[in-house]
Amino acid sequence: MNMNILKKMTALLMLALAILFFAPFMQTKAVASESSSSSSSVSSTTDSSLSDVKKKGTLVVGLSADYPPYEFTAKVNGETKYVGIDIEIARKFAKDLGVKLVIKNMDFDSLLVALETHKVDTVISAMNPTSERRKSVDFSNIYYTGGKYIVINKKDKAKYKNKDSFENKTIGAQTGSLEYNLVQKQMKGASVKGLAKLNNLIIALQSGKVAGVLMEEATAKAYVSNNSNLYAFNAKMNVDTNETGAAMAFSKGSTTLVNAANKTISKLKKENVINKKYVPNAAKYMKSTSKNNTMISYWTYFAKGLEYTLIITVISVFFGFLLGIILALMRISNAKILHTLAVMYIEFIRGTPLMVQVMFVYFGIGALIQSLPALAAGIIAVSLNSAAYVAEVIRSGIESIATGQTEAARSLGMNQKQTYRYVVIPQAIKNIWPALGNEFITLIKESSIVSVIGVGDLMYQTQLVQSATYKGVLPLFITMMIYFIVTFTLSKFLNYFEGKMKHEQ
Amino acid sequence: MNSKMIEVVNLKKSYGSNTVLKDISEVVEKGQVICIIGPSGSGKSTFLRCLNVLEQPSDGKVYFEGNELTNISENELNILREKMGMVFQGFNLFPNMNVLENVKLAPMKVKNKTVAEAEKMATGLLEKVGLADKAKQFPSSLSGGQQQRVAIARALAMDPEVMLFDEPTSALDPEMVGEVLKVMRNLADSGMTMIVVTHEMGFAKEVADQVWFMADGYIQEIGTPEEFFKEPKTNRAKEFLDKIL
Numbered sequence: 082m083n084m085n086i087l088k089k090m091t092a093l094l095m096l097a098l099a100i101l102f103f104a105p106f107m108q109t110k111a112v113a114s115e116s117s118s119s120s121s122s123v124s125s126t127t128d129s130s131l132s133d134v135k136k137k138g139t140l141v142v143g144l145s146a147d148y149p150p151y152e153f154t155a156k157v158n159g160e161t162k163y164v165g166i167d168i169e170i171a172r173k174f175a176k177d178l179g180v181k182l183v184i185k186n187m188d189f190d191s192l193l194v195a196l197e198t199h200k201v202d203t204v205i206s207a208m209n210p211t212s213e214r215r216k217s218v219d220f221s222n223i224y225y226t227g228g229k230y231i232v233i234n235k236k237d238k239a240k241y242k243n244k245d246s247f248e249n250k251t252i253g254a255q256t257g258s259l260e261y262n263l264v265q266k267q268m269k270g271a272s273v274k275g276l277a278k279l280n281n282l283i284i285a286l287q288s289g290k291v292a293g294v295l296m297e298e299a300t301a302k303a304y305v306s307n308n309s310n311l312y313a314f315n316a317k318m319n320v321d322t323n324e325t326g327a328a329m330a331f332s333k334g335s336t337t338l339v340n341a342a343n344k345t346i347s348k349l350k351k352e353n354v355i356n357k358k359y360v361p362n363a364a365k366y367m368k369s370t371s372k373n374n375t376m377i378s379y380w381t382y383f384a385k386g387l388e389y390t391l392i393i394t395v396i397s398v399f400f401g402f403l404l405g406i407i408l409a410l411m412r413i414s415n416a417k418i419l420h421t422l423a424v425m426y427i428e429f430i431r432g433t434p435l436m437v438q439v440m441f442v443y444f445g446i447g448a449l450i451q452s453l454p455a456l457a458a459g460i461i462a463v464s465l466n467s468a469a470y471v472a473e474v475i476r477s478g479i480e481s482i483a484t485g486q487t488e489a490a491r492s493l494g495m496n497q498k499q500t501y502r503y504v505v506i507p508q509a510i511k512n513i514w515p516a517l518g519n520e521f522i523t524l525i526k527e528s529s530i531v532s533v534i535g536v537g538d539l540m541y542q543t544q545l546v547q548s549a550t551y552k553g554v555l556p557l558f559i560t561m562m563i564y565f566i567v568t569f570t571l572s573k574f575l576n577y578f579e580g581k582m583k584h585e586q
Numbered sequence: 587m588n589s590k591m592i593e594v595v596n597l598k599k600s601y602g603s604n605t606v607l608k609d610i611s612e613v614v615e616k617g618q619v620i621c622i623i624g625p626s627g628s629g630k631s632t633f634l635r636c637l638n639v640l641e642q643p644s645d646g647k648v649y650f651e652g653n654e655l656t657n658i659s660e661n662e663l664n665i666l667r668e669k670m671g672m673v674f675q676g677f678n679l680f681p682n683m684n685v686l687e688n689v690k691l692a693p694m695k696v697k698n699k700t701v702a703e704a705e706k707m708a709t710g711l712l713e714k715v716g717l718a719d720k721a722k723q724f725p726s727s728l729s730g731g732q733q734q735r736v737a738i739a740r741a742l743a744m745d746p747e748v749m750l751f752d753e754p755t756s757a758l759d760p761e762m763v764g765e766v767l768k769v770m771r772n773l774a775d776s777g778m779t780m781i782v783v784t785h786e787m788g789f790a791k792e793v794a795d796q797v798w799f800m801a802d803g804y805i806q807e808i809g810t811p812e813e814f815f816k817e818p819k820t821n822r823a824k825e826f827l828d829k830i831l
Contacts, residue, residue: 483678485674485676485678486678486680488640488672488674488678489672489674489678489679489680489737489740490680490692491640491664491667492638492640492667492670492671492672492741492750493667493668493671493691493692493696493740493741493744494664494665494667494668494692494696494744495664495692495695495696496660496661496664497660499695499696503691503695504680504691507682508680508681508682511682
């Protein structure tokens with residue numbers, strides 16, 4: 082077959098696939114050998130974590146900015162800023178190191194993975210240094226300790242008095258958190274419901290899905306002071322004091338960086354800065370946000386989110402379409418290897434969730450290419466995903482073209498490539514235009530999944546607005562309307578084009 | 587024998603266990619008009635499609651101007667196919683292009699003619715088949731007879747040495763058969779080598795140099811139209827003619 086261009090493109094695709102599949106495993110191996118060597122030679126401390134941070138001049142801190150007063154967003158002079166106790170500690174730590182602070186906001190349960198894959202240098206996110214976590218990461222000394230509180234609806238105040246009054250009830254807790262385990266182990270007869278974001282747990286509480294939410298003392302107090310319908314009390318959990326406090330997390334073996342952090346922490350403790358300055362500061366920001374929590378004042382969040390969503394979608398549609406054509410041609414090709422590869426790719430992508438793919442690309446490929454931004458990872462994952470679906474649409478389009486068309490072209494002396502390019506593909510595209518349009522619209526919606534790796538799309542911004550305003554449903558409703566207006570307009574637009582193309586023929 | 591245009595040697599074609607062409611060896615000379623007739627299912631169309639290797643023969647050889655089509659590269663085959671025009675029962679015009687574009691596409695893309703050259707030639711050919719005024723129309727707005735005439739012009743645009751017709755009038759309403767046959771007759775008069783699979787006995791009688799009668803996967807009988815229609819030699823041919831005349 083003389084389809085040289087196709088072959089070249091295929092080679093590229095295979096390379097990309099090979100990288101996609103093997104990169105994470107190669108990295109895992111590297112990490113494993115690294116950690117084993119560091120554990121076997123703790124005394125020799127050949128670790129370069131501190132000098133690495135100083136060399137690049139930035140301290141990248143991972144956190145989940147939905148946890149006031151530790152870390153949350155607030156509007157300061159019209160600008161959105163990360164604020165809270167942990168942010169101030171991070172700033173102090175960076176200053177002590179003499180480097181610039183960079184904050185990466187992501188889901189709480191993605192933080193440790195980000196640490197292990199070196200997406201961030203440290204996690205400062207009110208994280209408890211549990212013995213389970215200690216197996217995979219190193220912790221600094223504890224910098225702040227608070228008790229565990231249960232937040233309930235105020236009207237249930239008489240019903241729930243202590244942690245044992247929740248028999249046969251459901252308690253909410255952040256997925257992957259210490260509180261989640263505590264509910265399971267120490268609240269008799271209660272079942273646990275885990276969600277990634279605290280604001281969603283509060284929504285669940287207010288809509289009666291859960292009877293209470295177990296969270297950290299300072300956070301519980303923050304929610305109660307900003308929402309008069311809520312009430313909180315001390316759960317009096319029986320916990321190892323070493324495990325309740327908040328500490329900074331580092332990747333295994335970063336002894337020098339941990340030591341530097343401990344130096345900063347002991348200074349803060351000595352001067353009692355956290356209680357005297359950081360906690361009151363955080364409270365001030367929380368008040369100022371709750372004063373100004375009309376949705377209108379957050380329109381820039383939604384606008385920015387929409388911008389990201391559209392950028393991700395448009396770029397992904399473009400590359401997904403290109404790759405989809407290649408895959409479709411491979412699939413219908415006579416060459417068995419190409420056909421099998423394409424079928425495997427398509428089946429694999431269609432048989433795994435987009436969310437897993439997004440995380441796999443970010444943490445997997447991102448482990449090889451450390452500077453891979455979340456936005457790029459999101460676009461790559463969504464493009465790779467879309468390509469599989471587009472390929473099937475195009476294949477069905479090509480197969481819908483009568484064989485007589487191919488025969489007529491071949492009998493005129495056209496080779497296979499010319500036949501596809503001038504006769505089959507143009508007709509196929511016309512036939513599949515509606516299906517392609519649907520794929521485009523689907524992509525706008527599905528791209529919301531990239532918010533799990535911290536890409537600032539519409540869904541992600543919505544979560545920021547939720548945590549900044551302490552309102553759960555309204556931001557969701559606004560986002561829903563934005564998605565609907567965009568997709569509805571687009572589908573009308575596509576219909577118009579479709580009609581026009583039919584008319585022309 | 588320099589005037590040999592197409593030669594077929596021990597040609598066989600089967601689909602699975604169903605053998606359509608059993609053993610065919612024949613020669614077509616330059617300038618000849620051959621009409622292939624016979625009952626349906628006798629392998630006429632399959633035979634024709636083996637001549638330009640739209641169907642890959644299962645066994646045997648097909649030569650075109652001395653080149654063995656059954657044993658050459660894809661590239662060489664494409665070049666030789668340019669010289670073998672083909673007209674299909676279902677016209678197979680490209681529905682997304684207008685008439686002029688249909689005719690000029692292959693000359694431009696395969697023979698690298700300029701737009702001006704290709705358009706000039708295409709317009710000339712459309713005049714020849716009487717459709718110059720339809721140049722800008724799309725195939726779907728033409729009648730079957732008109733579409734088939736465009737298809738003939740499209741095949742002629744590659745300046746072929748031989749034209750293969752696969753039941754060109756079978757899909758047409760009766761009143762449109764005449765206009766297509768007239769174009770074909772003119773083509774025959776101009777000296778074109780033609781192989782026509784057809785049920786139009788009148789056309790065969792009038793235009794063919796030779797009639798090939800096919801049945802049961804073999805060419806049963808070859809003769810001039812006078813010989814064949816007046817005194818068929820085989821019983822199989824007699825039965826067939828009795829049925830249709």
